[in-house]
Amino acid sequence: MFEDHQYEPHRRNTKAVVPSLGYKGAANVSEMSLLVWGEHCIECAAPACYATCDLYDRRPDGRCRRFLYGAQRNPAFQSFRGYGVEIQFQKWGKIEARGNTTMAPLHSILRLERALDAAFKVLNPIGQVLRRATGDNRWGYVSHAVHERVSRYLHRRNGRRATPDAFLLELYNPGNQAVTLQFMITPAVATNDGRTVSQIGRPPFRASVVAPFGYSRHEFDARLFQKVTDSGPFDVSLTPDSETQPHLIFLTADFVRFARSSTSTKADVKCVVWDLDNTIWDGVLLERPNVAIRQGVLDVLRYLDERGILLSIASKNDHDSAWQRLAELGIADLFLHPQINWTPKSQNVRRIAELLDIGIDSLAFVDDNPFELEEVASANPEVLCINASEMESITTHERIRGNTTSDARARRHFYQQAIVRAEEESSFGGDYIAFLASCDIKLQIGHYATDDLERVAELVQRTNQLNFSGRKYTRPELYTILDDAELHKFVLRCTDRYGSYGTIGFSIVRNTDDAVKVEDFMVSCRVQGKFLEQAFFSHLLQYHNERGARKLWVNFLPTAKNKPAQKILETLGFQGCAPEPGMVSSSKMECPFIIVECGADEPAARLDD
DSSP states (O other): OBOGGGOOGGGOOSOOOOOSSOOOOOOOEEEEOOOOBEEEETTOOTTGGGGTOTTOOBOTTSSBOOBSSOOEEETTSOOTTSSEEEEEBOTTEEEEEEOOOOOEEHHHHHHHHHHHHHHHHHHHHHHHHHHHHHOOGGGGGHHHHHHHHHHHHHHHHHTTSOOOSEEEEEEEEOSSSOEEEEEEEEEEEEOTTSOEEEOTTSOOEEEEEEEOSEEEEEEEEGGGTHHHHTSSOEEEEEEESTTOOOEEEEEEEEEEEEOOOTTOSSOOOOEEEEOOBTTTBSSOTTTOTTOOBOTTHHHHHHHHHHTTOEEEEEEESOHHHHHHHHHHTTOGGGOSSOEEESSOHHHHHHHHHHHHTOOGGGEEEEESOHHHHHHHHHHOTTSEEEEGGGGGGGGGOTTOOOOOSHHHHTHHHHHHHHHHHHHHHHHHTTOHHHHHHTTOOEEEEEEOOGGGHHHHHHHHHHOOTTBSSOOOOOHHHHHHHHTOTTSEEEEEEEEETTEEEEEEEEEEEEEOSSEEEEEEEEEOGGGTTSOHHHHHHHHHHHHSOTTOOSEEEEOOOOOSSOHHHHHHHHHTTOEEOTTSSSEEEOSOOOOTTSEEEESOOOOOOOOOO
């Protein structure tokens, strides 16, 4: 469900698009949850930014317009709702929903969506009347507040009684260029006033979605993000990559459960478990260390992997020797949770199902030994057992189908990322710093350049939580600062092993004999909690301190919104300078787990220990 009641037809100067290619959308959804997708900005600091941001474009309810004309229902595109939702993104636009995984029959959710839609049409004009009467702008977006609270309530009520099979995203891209979206499920903390803020300390689920021309289906198995959705409140978002402003039709964007096929009571195979000796390779490894891959096996492995069917191993062998040979053959990376030991294979097969969090009836087992096949089948009758001599039948078996979408091809990669996250959480326990150290965070610092203007202008106008001075600049004021040759203007970018965050910060610095003075510092909330501020301050003192000052002064002025900035300074040992403004520190603030790459380094009087 989308906020299509905020659609403004007079803003559209082109006709609604119609599909130029035929497609067949999802027809096997039996249950889903209520999600209400809204229009958001990636640097949202509402409502304070409405008065200062050049990009603020007022919707009928007073919120910021980040879609060109809103979300428009388009009945030319068929889905199980009977229409698609057409959106033309504007700069910094994204769609976002408050998370909810309470599953209900499809017809019940569609009925609830229609009821909410009717209620919003009544609430919106009432809210506008109350807004004018009371002068309180919050009445203008009462429907927005209602659907956020409904979603939070449903998810909180659900607990863990029911879970989705997947998140299903169906898109139609009418343009000639492929569109890349970042799909994120982010842990959140619900505040008393109904807002949510990111929960620092737990990593989100993140994946890229590439929508080619025409119809595309993207399916994310629930096991990939279940730790996030089961941990409490969460948000779901889809953000166009980089600074693109794509035109898309959303057919489905929901947590769903799929109906079982009426022609078969047996589950589709989601993972094929392989023996090694005389199955993956010819011969017995312990007798012949240089065993070679069996003819035809590599083709089958690649076929299954490309169709999103997972692969694992249950083999009686020496683990280290077998894994070394798999690596030498270049196929070790294909297998998830391999069980290479001397335990009965029936137990190993069951263990693989537990680790992948899938039903035992979703596994197939391939072995050359009739005894091992019978042992697995007798202990786990739900498992599909296949003799290695019949390997060719795997690619045509009715239960081993998978699909050919780009997401299917990336399914192993998603599982491998989930395994890494789980291992890190387990090994680090409550040590959040140790987790950050594993993320390969890089802070890139450079001098301001003309190409940075638009992003810097947005940061100085929109940043609230990590706006240390609390000031907002108009364009003329910003131009004056940028032209001041006595000031150092630094632009900050960030990457980690999960991807790039782009330009995330801007700082204005002045050097004096007494202190390195940070007169302004704005950091995007997207990187909150990564300790980039500490790394930046440490770098300033060491490499941009030509007068050899011993102190770092930050122009901090408290506002109603920037308490997170104050908490950062206090954590780093900064103290107030009363009666003078700002906060100062003479402590060392090294941050060894962040790699700083600076293209603006200048000769400086580095501080000695």
